[in-house]
Amino acid sequence: MGRIETVWVGRGGQGIVTATYIIANAAIIDGYYAIANPEFGAERRGAPVKAFLTISDAPIEDQEPIKMPDVAIVFDDKLIDLMRFVLDAVRPGGYIIINSGKPPEEVKKIVSRDDVYIVVLDAIDIARRHVKLDVPNGPLAGAFSKVMGLPKLESIRQAFENQLGKAVEENFAATKEAFETATVIPPARVDPSARPKGVISTTSAFLAGPYEIVEWTAVNKGGVVFPGTSLHYRTGGWRIEKPVIDHAKCIMCRKCWLYCPDDAVIEAWREVEGPRGRKFRMKAIEFDYDFCKGCSVCAEVCPTGAIQMVREI
Amino acid sequence: MMQATLRERQIEQKRIALTGNHAVALAVKMARPEVIAAYPITPQTPVVERLAEYVNNGELDAEFIPVESEHSAMSAVIGASAAGARTFTETSSQGLGHMYENLPIAVGMRLPIVMGVAARTYSAPINVWGDYGDVMSMRELGWIIYIAQTAQEAFDTVVQAYRVAEDARVHLPVVVAYDGFWTSHVLQPLDVPADEEEVLKFAPITRNWVRLDVDNPTQLGAVGTPEWYWEIRWQAVEALRNSAKVIEEVDVEYGRRFGRSYGLVTRYMLEDAEVAVVAYGSIFGLVKKAVDRLRKEGIRAGALRLRVIRPWPTWHLQKYLSHVEKVLVIDRSINHGGPQLGPMAVEVGATLGRVIHCALATVGMRAIDSDMIYEAALKTHKGLWVAGETYTVGLRGGYE
Numbered sequence: 001m002g003r004i005e006t007v008w009v010g011r012g013g014q015g016i017v018t019a020t021y022i023i024a025n026a027a028i029i030d031g032y033y034a035i036a037n038p039e040f041g042a043e044r045r046g047a048p049v050k051a052f053l054t055i056s057d058a059p060i061e062d063q064e065p066i067k068m069p070d071v072a073i074v075f076d077d078k079l080i081d082l083m084r085f086v087l088d089a090v091r092p093g094g095y096i097i098i099n100s101g102k103p104p105e106e107v108k109k110i111v112s113r114d115d116v117y118i119v120v121l122d123a124i125d126i127a128r129r130h131v132k133l134d135v136p137n138g139p140l141a142g143a144f145s146k147v148m149g150l151p152k153l154e155s156i157r158q159a160f161e162n163q164l165g166k167a168v169e170e171n172f173a174a175t176k177e178a179f180e181t182a183t184v185i186p187p188a189r190v191d192p193s194a195r196p197k198g199v200i201s202t203t204s205a206f207l208a209g210p211y212e213i214v215e216w217t218a219v220n221k222g223g224v225v226f227p228g229t230s231l232h233y234r235t236g237g238w239r240i241e242k243p244v245i246d247h248a249k250c251i252m253c254r255k256c257w258l259y260c261p262d263d264a265v266i267e268a269w270r271e272v273e274g275p276r277g278r279k280f281r282m283k284a285i286e287f288d289y290d291f292c293k294g295c296s297v298c299a300e301v302c303p304t305g306a307i308q309m310v311r312e313i
Numbered sequence: 314m315m316q317a318t319l320r321e322r323q324i325e326q327k328r329i330a331l332t333g334n335h336a337v338a339l340a341v342k343m344a345r346p347e348v349i350a351a352y353p354i355t356p357q358t359p360v361v362e363r364l365a366e367y368v369n370n371g372e373l374d375a376e377f378i379p380v381e382s383e384h385s386a387m388s389a390v391i392g393a394s395a396a397g398a399r400t401f402t403e404t405s406s407q408g409l410g411h412m413y414e415n416l417p418i419a420v421g422m423r424l425p426i427v428m429g430v431a432a433r434t435y436s437a438p439i440n441v442w443g444d445y446g447d448v449m450s451m452r453e454l455g456w457i458i459y460i461a462q463t464a465q466e467a468f469d470t471v472v473q474a475y476r477v478a479e480d481a482r483v484h485l486p487v488v489v490a491y492d493g494f495w496t497s498h499v500l501q502p503l504d505v506p507a508d509e510e511e512v513l514k515f516a517p518i519t520r521n522w523v524r525l526d527v528d529n530p531t532q533l534g535a536v537g538t539p540e541w542y543w544e545i546r547w548q549a550v551e552a553l554r555n556s557a558k559v560i561e562e563v564d565v566e567y568g569r570r571f572g573r574s575y576g577l578v579t580r581y582m583l584e585d586a587e588v589a590v591v592a593y594g595s596i597f598g599l600v601k602k603a604v605d606r607l608r609k610e611g612i613r614a615g616a617l618r619l620r621v622i623r624p625w626p627t628w629h630l631q632k633y634l635s636h637v638e639k640v641l642v643i644d645r646s647i648n649h650g651g652p653q654l655g656p657m658a659v660e661v662g663a664t665l666g667r668v669i670h671c672a673l674a675t676v677g678m679r680a681i682d683s684d685m686i687y688e689a690a691l692k693t694h695k696g697l698w699v700a701g702e703t704y705t706v707g708l709r710g711g712y713e
């Protein structure tokens with residue numbers, strides 16, 4: 001078998017580190033050597049996360065950031081643009097496994113590579129049905145096993161037992177369904193001697209903010225931080241679902257506004273047409289999608305059911 | 314690690330997969346401590362959680378004291394150890410700092426406490442990530458200090474630590490450190506004894522240290538006036554110095570029984586080396602990879618890993634590094650304001666009696682790869698880096 005190097009990208013809270021632990025553990029049960037060495041960024045729900053997993057038939061002592069993976073696994077199709085450098089770095093003939101509710105052909109267009117296998121599955125949907133949670137790690141493990149031919153499904157089951165110790169059957173059912181149903185689009189052409197378009201640089205974590213990566217002489221003394229910086233962190237990208245309001249049902253009780261943990265419920269002026277065609281302005285509830293994390297607290301507390309959560313990925 | 318692995322295995326092992334933290338917790342469980350007192354802190358938390366689970370579900374019959382701070386954690390294990398119990402605690406970073414005033418007390422009272430440290434840098438700015446700032450701040454206190462490379466080694470070292478600490482020739486506290494995150498949170502394969510009784514057979518609780526006993530009343534931790542302090546303390550100094558022998562002995566016997574031993578230092582291709590990289594912790598695999606690359610290019614490179622830094626392996630370093638023309642120490646902690654800014658570089662230089670090369674890397678867990686280590690070794694070899702100076706690997710605008 002040699003050595004398989006994989007990179008997993010997703011967001012905090014999606015179970016990405018757990019997924020690499022499960023595959024590594026299962027591969028070790030199969031008799032391989034494996035190492036799951038996540039890149040540890042801010043331990044924060046929703047923040048982009050990158051994790052590495054290497055499987056080999058020889059012991060692995062060099063745990064380093066993977067630069068040209070054989071496989072890239074993307075937990076959230078909204079990360080494709082942000083993480084384009086990861087997809088570009090996959091070796092020709094390698095695999096890109098993507099969790100998306102979009103039709104596989106559309107995902108293929110977004111990935112825009114024709115020299116790798118593209119594997120598409122709606123892992124959120126599968127996870128919701130079996131595990132009742134938005135944690136796509138079980139299904140992605142299933143898709144991984146399907147296309148890589150390892151680890152064995154039974155070993156994955158055992159790994160759930162070791163790593164989670166609970167909800168083993170539910171997670172395993174999700175894994176099995178993904179194993180059976182993931183769509184695999186083969187490459188149009190593979191030039192095995194070709195090198196990928198880029199490599200993943202070793203710079204740690206996600207330097208994706210709107211700031212300049214300055215030298216030590218130019219950073220703020222004592223690490224002071226000035227006000228207003230959180231405005232730069234558009235947490236809207238973290239959503240799996242977004243709230244959508246039906247104004248006809250809203251009684252303007254403002255409970256959603258009170259409970260939103262991110263100040264993302266806003267009262268905006270809306271232009272409406274009266275019964276005799278007269279236009280006037282009235283207050284209405286809207287959402288600031290740049291910062292709404294899609295937690296669905298607003299939909300939960302709304303007394304009239306005016307807010308629906310709609311899938312985004 | 315590979316070079317030291319012995320062929321024959323006498324005790325049956327099973328292959329499992331664990332993170333470094335969980336490997337440490339498992340080793341502790343198998344060593345059957347009677348009192349555990351710890352306060353959780355990133356990146357050590359999973360150790361404390363797992364141990365609490367073991368105690369809670371009856372797998373480990375120990376008193377688990379969920380203290381309100383690390384200061385109390387160290388106080389509690391000092392008290393328990395003084396009462397004759399086998400003890401364990403674990404911490405990181407500021408947690409270690411909060412224990413500080415109690416750390417030398419464990420030494421002076423000659424208590425065989427075993428402590429894990431998932432190494433993490435000191436704040437500020439707040440950084441929960443790994444470097445060896447915390448561990449290095451313990452060097453002057455009299456504790457035995459191990460630094461493990463892998464989850465496997467962390468497991469093995471915890472078992473060895475109990476045997477060493479409770480040996481009548483030693484009776485000193487021992488810390489087993491390993492990389493925060495890069496070992497603590499990395500899932501790896503490891504072999505553990507199929508029958509965990511083997512651990513207790515290898516490291517039975519000796520209970521032969523000075524301790525409080527209602528039948529034979531004594532007082533521990535009494536005043537040591539200027540007439541007495543130095544002599545009492547000197548026993549600990551000599552014990553630490555002589556513990557190197559015991560550490561090696563225990564390591565060899567562990568190897569005979571469990572199939573793995575490591576030495577005070579680990580060597581890689583040093584025999585004919587003209588340039589050597591000295592490092593510690595999880596990055597040694599990358600160092601070896603860089604050495605392989607240099608060798609392929611015709612440069613006689615080698616490497617050495619510091620596994621035990623207290624007691625200092627003077628003799629080993631002199632034996633294995635004296636003939637090497639250029640020695641580069643990659644330090645993972647800042648020796649603020651020191652003659653060279655890497656703490657181990659200063660000590661290795663003093664041991665070899667000459668100025669050596671020093672580079673700082675992975676500070677605050679700044680990412681590193683084998684290419685960066687290769688570059689550093691190459692610059693040293695070519696004379697682009699000067700001995701006695703401090704260089705940086707990965708610092709923006711630094712000294713490369």
Ligand code: SF4
Binds near residue numbers: 242243260287292296
């Ligand atoms: S989904 Fe959550 S974050 Fe978004 S508006 Fe509703 S309460 Fe606020």
Ligand code: SF4
Binds near residue numbers: 250256285302304305
């Ligand atoms: S909680 Fe529901 S009814 Fe009340 S303001 Fe919000 S959307 Fe309207």
